[in-house]
Amino acid sequence: MGNILAIAKRELRNYFATPVGWLSLCGYILLTGFFFTIFLGFYSEQAATMGFDPYGPAEMNVDEYLVSPFFGNANIILLFLCPALTMRLFSEDRKAKSLELLLTSPISTAEIVLGKYLGALSFVLVLFLGTLHYPTLLFWMGDPDPGIMASCYLSWTMMTACFMAVGLMASSFTENQMVAMILAFGILLMFWLLGWAEGSLGSTGFQGSLKDVLSFVSLVNRTEDMQKGLIHTKDLVYFGSFVAFFLFVTHQRVEAYRWR
């Protein structure tokens, strides 16, 4: 455990020692701010219109019309961000030959993989801290459901956990960071598009069965319920297995360096 934490800490600090970390932090706060402003704009516009509608609901639900859409749409930022954060994890280490330090230390490959993974993942959790002013604002102005808010953050965390596992694996396959990023992005985009395809299918006959398959592999669609405050055990198990699978492939890949 000590070794995992030592490696994780090193990786986390690396983000703050390079422009990549600070750029990501600024970019992430700016982009989520952009999304938040847009959805806040929609919300207040609609709420204002509804005020004139005698048959409409007395009040527009802030969770349903602002919190969920904001968190759901801001997922896409992670799609671009995660590959950029994971690309160097193994690629740079191999290229600079610093991986030799890890490989010749009395630690296991699993510790190396987990350490790097947790270090990178915790950086994104730091990014999430940079978005806490949006909920703060909402709690101050209105009355959103804290449970749903927490569940939304959990959905981001789960999604990021999956994305970072894919990115880490991609990085273990090449010494070239650019290639690692493109590979990770390609894989994630595929999962993303499968989610879209599912949405466009009918629910009966062949289309129905295909839809079932796609809904199983689609990551993003699994976060939808969570962003409404519904946490299903099967979804958590799915995310857990997804991460475990990609970390396992990474582990095998790093072991294979020794046997090339």
Added chain:
Amino acid sequence: MIKVEKLSKRYGATTAVQELSFQVPKGEVVGFLGPNGAGKTTTMRIIAGSLGATEGRVTLDGQDVFENPREVKRRIGYLPEVPPLYTDMKVRDYVRFAARLKGVDDINGAAEATIDRVGLAPVAHRIIDHLSKGFRQRCGVAQALVHNPEVLILDEPYSGLDPAQRVEIRDLLKELAQEDRTVILSTHVLGDIEAMCERVVILNNGKMVGQGPISELTKVLGGRTINLSVVRPEGLLDTLSAIPGVLKVTPGEAGTISLFTEPGDIREQVAAAAVPYGLLEFSGRQSLEDIFLHLTQQAEA
């Protein structure tokens, strides 16, 4: 004692190391000599546990490197050809990080002692990326030394250093070698290790082509190339060819001559023969290349 038994390593179709066997007794300092591509790095990486062997085994006091990696790695310090540095870190943080990975108990104590030991104290607070090559190499040594290992494996520790840095690192390594450690040091420059190695193992094309005390190797093995320049080269060629032990005489430009000799030192006879012709320059240093030439020819024959 390090025991390498019938070690082979193939990278796809290329064989980097072939049926290599040798032993290094505890406390001995061994030089690993060989031209580029001889398989030095490959062998050292296998001993240090970062690379798997295709065949054969490596043991340290009977413990197999691959069956007990944790135990063995705790006792080995390895400085790769390119020091394994995280250049975004400060020197002190890096050495502490290495100490933690190597399983040291008192991390801060060990890190500070190592920083002092290898002469990194003046730059301990600086980022590695901003250091000179000499200091970076010291960081590499620190990483190999921080857990006070009994065995040190140093892969071409002088390559890429300027002459002043080379001397500094050499003095440091010489001290470390004297502290009752088993040391394996690789190089392709004979002069690098003459002063500190008791024994050399010579590799070529992945095979051992010779081993023994360094003084004997230069005496017994291999001829040498003698370069000289004279004022009046006419007639000297024949005189030189007639000296017993001279294999080949090649005239160069402007009175320079180079000749290749059989094993054994005949510099005196050659110099004496050349003096009447107006000897200006004479160099008869035995180079590693000469030894290789001899050993590899012997291996082929």
